[in-house]
C-alpha cells in the first residue's frame with residue numbers, strides 16, 4: 379500500500395494504539411488532578427491513585443509490547459528531528475514509570491496501621507481507622523514494605539516523614555517535567571502533521587493512514 383505522499387502508509391499496531399490513548403487519557407487526568415487540583419471540583423482527585431497504578435501496569439505491558447514488536451519506520455525527517463523524537467519518547471517512558479513509582483513510594487511512606495510508630499505519629503489522637511488503599515474501589519494496594527516499615531517504630535517516624543516529603547517534592551516536579559515533555563511531544567506531532575504535511579497523527583490511529 380502506498381499513500382498519496384508516495385511513502386508506505388503505516389501505523390502502529392492496534393494494541394500499541396489502544397495502549398497509547400488509554401495511557402494518555404489517564405495521564406492527562408493525573409496531571410490535571412495533581413497540578414491543577416485546586417481549580418477542579420472537590421473529589422476530582424479521588425481516582426488519582428487508581429489511575430496512576432493503572433498507568434504503571436499498562437506502561438509495563440506497553441514496554442514489553444514495544445520491545446517484542448517492530449514499530450513502523452519513522453516518517454522522513456532530519457537526523458536531528460529523529461534524535462529529538464526518540465529522546466522525548468524515551469523520557470516519556472521514563473516518566474510513565476517514575477511518576478507512578480514515586481507516588482506508590484510516597485503512599486508507602488506512612489507508619490504501618492496498628493504499629494507503635496502509627497500510635498506515636500498520631501500523638502495520642504485515636505489512630506486513624508483507614509484500611510488499605512483500594513484500587514478502583516476493589517483491589518487493595520500492597521505497600522512497598524521496606525519503605526512502610528521505616529515508620530514501624532517511633533524512632534523511624536521522623537526519618538520516614540522526611541522521606542515522604544522528599545518523595546512528594548520529586549513526584550510534583552516530575553509532574554511538571556512530564557507536562558513539558560508532553561508539550562514537546564504534541565508540538566512535534568502537530569508540526570509533522572500540519573507544517574510538513576505528513577500523515578503523522580494517522581500513525582497513532584487518528585484519521586486514515
Ligand code: HEM
Nearest residue numbers: 401402405406444449467470471560564567578579581582
Ligand atoms: C500523556 C500523553 C501522551 C504520552 C505519554 C505519549 C507517549 C508516546 C510515546 C512514548 C510514543 C512513542 C511510541 C514508540 O514507542 O514508538 C508516542 C508516539 C506518538 N504519539 Fe504520543 N503520547 C501522549 C499523547 C499524545 C497526543 C495528545 C498526541 C496527538 C497530538 C500524540 C501523538 C503521537 C503520535 C502521532 C505518535 C507516533 C510517533 C511516530 O510517528 O512515530 N501523543 N506517544
Ligand code: HEM
Nearest residue numbers: 408409412413427430431433477478481482485549550553
Ligand atoms: C503518571 C502518573 C502520575 C502522575 C502524572 C501524577 C502527578 C501528580 C502531581 C503533579 C501531583 C502534585 C504533587 C504536589 O503536591 O506537588 C500529585 C500528587 C499526588 N500523587 Fe500523583 N501522579 C501519578 C501517579 C500517582 C500514583 C501511582 C500515586 C500513588 C500510588 C500517586 C499519589 C499521589 C498523592 C498521594 C499525591 C498528593 C501529594 C500531596 O499530599 O500533596 N500519584 N501527583
